[in-house]
Amino acid sequence: MTDKKTPQLDELENGKWPSFVTEIKKAAVKNEASKELLHLLEKSYVDKRGHWKHGGIVGVKGYGGGVIGRYSDVPEEFPHLAAFHTVRINAPSAWFYKTDSLRKICDIWEKRGSGLMNFHGATGDAILLGTVTDELQPIFDELSEAGFDLGGSGSDLRSPSCCVGPARCEHACYDTLDACYNITNEFQDELHRPMWPYKFKIKFSGCANDCAAAIARSDCAVIGTWRDTIVINQEEVKTYADNGMDIQAEVCDLCPTHALKFDHNKKELAVISEDCSRCMHCINEMPKAIFPGKERGASILLGGKSTIVQSAFMGWVIVPFIKLEGDYEELKDLLRRIWEWWDENGKTRERIGETIYRIGMSKFLSEVGIPAVPQMVFRPRSNPYVFWPEEELK
């Protein structure tokens, strides 16, 4: 089959953007499975359909997840793809790597897999793409030696991820890397042994710019913010003005709460502290002059997920402000209470957001013990369909 041609894929080696086809071909030089993958994919391009079957349960000792089983639907034609499983490696916080650790992964994978990988998967794991069942345990053992562990899959906690935060960003309102690392280690059992109604994702963003896309891509979004007032350096404001920035138009007019007043004569910027919603816009536009406040922490938003089943949800505020310090006990305790409630109330394959939507926010809040505050909603209910507990009635 080596003589088979791949005209369609070859075409995708043209063009300026680096080509995944070239990558597959590189792997194909050293690995039969990758060579077959090239032709299987060309076949898909001709048939306009994938050629993979559902994955059976495969994995490694002591783990309920971390491996995605995959089998070709044309094993006769592509014997090396009969089994072509995926291994998910829990990446370091904010995807920082020392080259030697990356090389270790490469060496293991060169020996035991297709040589193809995703840096990274959409949830944030490093993905080793394609190996046979017998190699799974050895791969894990060697990864473990190299200091790595598996990521999540199935109805468990998925590998938490975070933005680059304090490692390389001036906006970080808390230590996203440490929080991600600490929480991930705290909940290793939840991460490696599916035990819930469905998957649960946590993402950490250091500020409302939400570079981890936490509000959309995680069931629990931890988004950095502050409780006091933005800090304004008037000297730097002047410099921006002198350098010709139209502060009124580019900053003040786009402030969603109209909390910023610019004095054109004095070239001074003032903020109405209680009106600021901490959206980050002015700070983004004038990073040298405006900074987050000093009393920092995060907001917790719950319920984010994509389309299936009830349609996509974005996370919504359940804790307006939480300090993220020390061992993150407050956050851990909150997560445990939420999971316990979800475990009791959630249906199979029902994400936490869908469970709360079905059962009702107020029930969720009172049962999990979270006080109701107006920050949780854009606006109150428009229907008068209120439930009244026995004890509040005459």
Next chain:
Amino acid sequence: MTDKKTPQLDELENGKWPSFVTEIKKAAVKNEASKELLHLLEKSYVDKRGHWKHGGIVGVKGYGGGVIGRYSDVPEEFPHLAAFHTVRINAPSAWFYKTDSLRKICDIWEKRGSGLMNFHGATGDAILLGTVTDELQPIFDELSEAGFDLGGSGSDLRSPSCCVGPARCEHACYDTLDACYNITNEFQDELHRPMWPYKFKIKFSGCANDCAAAIARSDCAVIGTWRDTIVINQEEVKTYADNGMDIQAEVCDLCPTHALKFDHNKKELAVISEDCSRCMHCINEMPKAIFPGKERGASILLGGKSTIVQSAFMGWVIVPFIKLEGDYEELKDLLRRIWEWWDENGKTRERIGETIYRIGMSKFLSEVGIPAVPQMVFRPRSNPYVFWPEEELK
């Protein structure tokens, strides 16, 4: 029982706002039932509950609606309230009356009823409040003589109503009084003989100020608008400016589409025609200087209703622009097609808006034969759950 006291109601005769208690007492002088009503109501004020039972089916020959049956739950105590029915009179367009016609109603009601009435009911009928079953037919006969007819009740077309429009308003984009009168007469059968899944209300407003509250209070809202451009009289604009009006702040800055540009030096106002959403704001603020365009008609919004069952709905656009001329054939035809579809698809006690919500807009549109346009939605769907008809597939 005449000696019974009504201390709570008496208190409601104090205060500057005209008192309904005084009105009941006036009626009580001439009518036993009204006298008893006063004491029944005092009893309600003491018990904190109403004392009326469900209404049975009562009515007049040839009509399925127009009368609300009502019976007291304490007939022994209040014999004259054993039966205390309501008669709904279809009011003239925009509630204009010649005094002699009002007097005729009073005379009939003095003779045959409690002497109490509502001017008007919330749907817009003139309401005769409280009479016995035997009087219903005579009342109808005499009202009929006096040129009046019954309003709607039950699962039928309710008495359409309209804003004052061209009779006394400079903003009217079509003849609301004539449209209301014409449509009401066209659909007398639908109005007087319940035949639908539930009630259906039509309201006519001459412009987007919607003084008939049509979008909230009617299943079908006919709201006046224009297809071309607002008309600006620059002379009058100058006068407003000279009289100290801050046109930029009060008019331009509040234009939802930012379609207005005011030239402070020339004191001239310009509009970006294709951006104007015809919200009426600028016209409201400067009625002497700005007027609706010349090519006038209306938008049709469907689905408005209050809370029960699926929660309150506001009407939404199903026809962005329709000419309202001659005999309103286009509108009548549209209404017939909508009712036919509702009849086939609606469940009992399901308002048209709820039926469309349950079955889906696109199904409704294609089956009723209304072309889909972006004006029907604030924004497109965010879920990818699209239905594809056989014939559009390979």
Next chain:
Amino acid sequence: MAKIDQGPPNYKEMLPPIILENYGKWRYHEIPKPGVLKHVSESGAELYSIRVGSPRLVSLDFIRDLCTLADEYCDGYLRFTARHNVEFLVSDPAKLDPLIAALNAKNLPVGGTGHALSNIVHTQGWVHCHTPATDSSGVVKAIMDDLYEYFVSMKLPAQLKISLACCLNMCGAAHCSDIAIVGVHRTAPKIDNEKIRKGTEIPSLVACCPTGAIRPNPKEKTVVVNEAKCMYCGNCYTMAPGMEIINPDNDGIAILVGGKVANARTNPMFSRMVIPFLPNNPPRWPEVTDAVRGIVKTWSANARKGERLGEWVERIGWEKFFTLTGIPFTDKLIDDFIFSRETFRTSAAFKF
């Protein structure tokens, strides 16, 4: 002999000459003073409309008095408004002040125009309906007495439209009002099996419940209510007298705010619940009048000129509304019905 389906009288016969002559020709209007509208026609004709507050629930003598005034000052014509006010249509400016004097003499309030509180659209209540959770006319009288100053002046930031409905059927169509007063039940229906058995269609009764709280009980030929699922809307009682929903100890009033209907400036908006319950304290419902006054005061103290109550709240944010009014926020105000998700704050940007 009675005519079937003759329809309402032709409005043309009800219009005064000045309107027939200037029909569709009105050019602009002014509000010379509260309660007085001056409409000027292309022809130069001027029509004065005097707006007068009415209790809506009136005796025929009240109507006859109106007619007498209309005959004397308006050539025998008058109209009522979409909010149950009376409008006297004066074509002779000389008769304007005498009419107002006559109205004052009768203690009839002149106002409700422009940036004022208008009449309260309301319903039957204990006077004539079977499902009310509160009275209608009494609450309205108490509120209008309390806010009278805002009817006869134009000192509010914008129009103030208050509506009242005495049960969730919402005959007052309060769902899009600046302030909505809504009668609410708070206990599940007590089932009278006798009543249910005679003449209730069980399937439609079961089907009518918005939350599916009603299950049939075929053995007993009646139904059972899952009280945990019932939110007391009373729709089952409307359907079936056997579903007794009224409970004097626990019925009362909820307050919703921020609705509007007009499309001017901003889109129409629903009213939203800010107080889930206030008790029925006839004859003057002090808890209700205090709450309403408090909201009106806060709005007029903080809103911009021309800013409707809902527009003001949407600009400052609902979280700030609760701070400014001091009204306590509770979980009861958080939606848990079909469209609840759209009310959740899916944003990290908000005010503390």
Next chain:
Amino acid sequence: MAKIDQGPPNYKEMLPPIILENYGKWRYHEIPKPGVLKHVSESGAELYSIRVGSPRLVSLDFIRDLCTLADEYCDGYLRFTARHNVEFLVSDPAKLDPLIAALNAKNLPVGGTGHALSNIVHTQGWVHCHTPATDSSGVVKAIMDDLYEYFVSMKLPAQLKISLACCLNMCGAAHCSDIAIVGVHRTAPKIDNEKIRKGTEIPSLVACCPTGAIRPNPKEKTVVVNEAKCMYCGNCYTMAPGMEIINPDNDGIAILVGGKVANARTNPMFSRMVIPFLPNNPPRWPEVTDAVRGIVKTWSANARKGERLGEWVERIGWEKFFTLTGIPFTDKLIDDFIFSRETFRTSAAFKF
């Protein structure tokens, strides 16, 4: 011996010295040129991050090449971004240009910063998944080739975040992207009763359907699908291999636009469907690249500086978006699922 639950490596061991020293002390940043971020610390230290586009699906040689470069120019440290780009962390300004030269030599694109198109978050597609309605890497390659200029420059009005998911499971999390490319099936699942019978849990299969289109067929120990109710989401196929959803003739791509995640200026927004279907035409999906380019062009020609695609559309109105782009509006774009009502235009104020 393998350690269970040791967790990911400690990030501290993965951070270059300059970051360890200035951790949490960064004061501001600049973007000297496309693809180059300059972060300045309170200490005065300067860190340059060179952002490089990656195909994401790579061979280990690719990673080893990156390591070689990182060793030579970055003391052996590098990182990847939330959008699968590579970032070289340069602490020695002298090494900046040489590194960029080396990257150019390897034809690796430097860019994706500021008001640029960044890498496309995407998924497995035909390379490795069982439910795709389209390929992933191929479509991404075609689009990035076509829009290359916007990655290496910063000439767009704002950030442009494109995401792709090859089926409605949405692993690309495209639901809040400026432009979302979504693989869609368009035919109801063909049921393989044999497969269903062996090892499918019928109740959960029936329960998994968002529209309740699946009914059990106990006699046959399988299920039946009410095709009229099926909108081809494929959730049943994810649950049960017997619900064959793939249909090469009718599978393809839908395009949604206007989503965002950041809270800056405006709240996060969902992407919304503007093109319900485009065919799979490998290897270059011309219909898709044309559509995307058309949308990007119209946006950048009309939007204000700093205005995200969705912010621009919400400002001008969706009706105007269809006018400007010339994309035909059809009933398929009108929502008919749970929250549809909130998308209906409950207002008489709109643009023609």
